[in-house]
Amino acid sequence: MQQNLLENPSAFLRLNTKLLLKFSLVLAFLIYSSSLTYGQQRPLLTEDVDIIEPGSIRTQIGVELLQKQKFSVSGLEGDLSRIGVIGFTFGLSPNVQFEVEGTLQNYLSIDRMGPSKIPLQLAPGALSTNDVGDFTLATKIKIRNETERLPAIGFRFGVQLPNTNQAKGLGLNTTNFFASVLVGKKFFDKRLNVFGNLGLAILPAPLEIFSQNDVTTYGVAGIYKVNPRLNLVGEVSGRFSSRKAQLGTEDISEARFGVQLMAAGLRFDLAGTKGLTKFSPRSGIIFGLTKDIKSFTPAQ
Numbered sequence: 393m394q395q396n397l398l399e400n401p402s403a404f405l406r407l408n409t410k411l412l413l414k415f416s417l418v419l420a421f422l423i424y425s426s427s428l429t430y431g432q433q434r435p436l437l438t439e440d441v442d443i444i445e446p447g448s449i450r451t452q453i454g455v456e457l458l459q460k461q462k463f464s465v466s467g468l469e470g471d472l473s474r475i476g477v478i479g480f481t482f483g484l485s486p487n488v489q490f491e492v493e494g495t496l497q498n499y500l501s502i503d504r505m506g507p508s509k510i511p512l513q514l515a516p517g518a519l520s521t522n523d524v525g526d527f528t529l530a531t532k533i534k535i536r537n538e539t540e541r542l543p544a545i546g547f548r549f550g551v552q553l554p555n556t557n558q559a560k561g562l563g564l565n566t567t568n569f570f571a572s573v574l575v576g577k578k579f580f581d582k583r584l585n586v587f588g589n590l591g592l593a594i595l596p597a598p599l600e601i602f603s604q605n606d607v608t609t610y611g612v613a614g615i616y617k618v619n620p621r622l623n624l625v626g627e628v629s630g631r632f633s634s635r636k637a638q639l640g641t642e643d644i645s646e647a648r649f650g651v652q653l654m655a656a657g658l659r660f661d662l663a664g665t666k667g668l669t670k671f672s673p674r675s676g677i678i679f680g681l682t683k684d685i686k687s688f689t690p691a692q
Contacts, residue, residue: 433587433613433615433625434452434454434479434652434659434661434680434682435454435625435648435650435652435661435662435663435678435679435680436611436613436615436625436626436627436629436648436663437611437627437629437646437648438587438588438589438611438612438613438627438629439532439546439548439572439574439587439589439611440574440576440585440587440613440615441534441538441543441544441545441546441574441575441576441587442534442544442576443483443485443486443487443488443489443532443534444481444483444489444684445483445684445686446483446484446485446486446690447483447686447687447688447689447690448482448483448684448685448686448687449480449481449482449483449684449685449687449688450479450480450481450483450682450683450684450685451478451479451480451682451683451684451685452477452478452479452480452481452493452680452681452682453476453477453478453479453680453681454477454661454678454679454680454681455473455474455475455476455477455678455679455680456472456473456474456477456665456676456677456678457471457472457473457474457676457677457678458471458472458473458474458665458673458675458676459471459673459674459675459676460503460667460673460674460675461500461673461674462670462671463561463562463671464639464640464642464671465508465509465510465558465564465598465599465639465640466508466509466510466512466558466561466562467505467506467507467508467509467561468500468502468504468505468506468508468521468561468562469502469503469504469505469506470500470501470502470503470504471500471501471503472498472499472500472501472562472673473498473499473500473501474495474497474498474525475495475496475497475498475499476495476496476497477493477494477495477496477525477680478493478494478495478496479491479492479493480492480493483690484690484691485690486534487533487534487535488531488532488533488534489531489532490529490530490531491528491529491530491531491532491550492527492528492529493527493528493530494524494525494526494527494528494555495524495525495526496524496525497522497523497524497525498522498523498524498525498556498562499520499521499522500520500521500522500561500562501519501520502518502519502520502521505517505518508561509599509639510558510559510598510599511559512559512560512561513557513559513560514560514561521560521561521562522560522562523556523557523560523562523563524555524556525555525556525562525563526552526553526554526555526556526563527552527553527555528550528551528552528553529550529551529553530548530549530550530551530570531548531549531550532546532547532548532574533546533547533548534546535547538576538577538578543575543576543577544574544575544576544577545573545574545575546573546574546575546576547571547572547573547574548571548572548574548589548591549569549570549571549572550569550570550571551567551568551569551570552567552568552569552570553567554566554567558598564598564640565598566595566596566598566640567596568593568594568595568596569593569594570591570592570593570594570609571591571592572589572590572591572592572609573589573590573591574587574588574589575587575588575589575590576588582617583616583617584614584615584616584617585614585615585616585617586612586613586614587612587613587614588610588611588612588613589609589610589611589629590608590609590610591608591609591610592606592607592608592609593606593607593608593609593631594606595607595640595641597638597640597641598639598640598641599638599639599640600638603638605633605635605638605641607631607632607633607634607641608631608632608633609630609631609632610629610630610631610632611627611628611629611630612627612628612629613625613626613627613628613629614626614627615652620654621653621654621655622651622652622653622654623651623652623653624650624651625648625649625650625651625652625661625663626647626648626649626650627647627648627649628645628646628647628668629645629646629648630643630644630645630646630668630669630672631643631644631645632645642669642670642671643669643670643671644669644671644672645667645668645669645672646665646666646667646668646669646672646673647665647666647668648663648664648665648666648678649663649664650662650663650664650678651663657683658681658682658683659681659682659683660679660680660681661678661679661680661681661682662677662678662679663677663678663679664676664677664678665677665678
């Protein structure tokens with residue numbers, strides 16, 4: 393059996409030299425780009441209500457190393473490395489932004505191959521599989537600003553594209569729609585930012601014709617400003633399905649806790665994650681960086 397990616401990083405580097413080189417070039421580009429605005433929520437999944445500055449492009453990139461990830465439809469289980477978790481956010485106006493996010497490559501070190509409900513392009517006893525991740529297009533609108541007593545309110549909607557090949561065992565090749573209401577409030581002289589999401593996702597059933605599952609999405613998060621360079625972050629987020637028997641649309645939930653560190657003109661982040669449901673990763677480590685680039689003049 394192939395050694396665990398987390399236990400043998402040197403083997404991972406040898407197998408993926410070209411990919412890591414490209415990743416390093418992207419990091420170098422970000423380091424030498426222009427100024428950073430400290431605002432949004434990476435490494436959290438819950439969406440803040442705030443909008444980035446109009447005319448700015450927020451660039452985010454990271455890596456996620458997840459243990460014991462299970463895939464209900466393909467029957468695969470193992471340690472998942474998400475390399476190049478990228479995001480681009482465009483500030484279009486004081487209350488509207490457009491977002492593109494996804495993963496350049498998912499690598500699964502296979503520990504177990506259970507019964508698959510779909511045909512797979514994997515040899516019997518395969519030790520690993522990889523593929524590009526699904527990408528998401530979304531728009532976020534800030535409906536009202538926070539007041540002394542009432543929270544800020546926003547709305548976010550979008551679509552997740554079917555970029556992943558289901559035959560690789562890592563995706564479902566379905567197009568998913570989602571929408572959610574965003575709420576946020578700052579406390580303690582704006583040192584603590586608490587925000588939450590509640591919404592709906594429409595997920596086609598990958599194993600049933602003309603069927604879908606409407607699941608509830610949720611998230612509660614907080615960012616505490618310890619000092620101008622250090623933030624503590626945490627959240628619980630996921631989705632809830634009332635149709636438990638429908639594979640591919642089951643409950644998913646996880647908790648994330650970590651830090652954001654501002655240094656060298658960038659915002660670095662590091663967090664740990666703990667899965668709270670059967671098909672969430674058992675645990676994992678997440679790290680990455682964020683930078684805002686003032687690059688265009690929005691239309692009036």
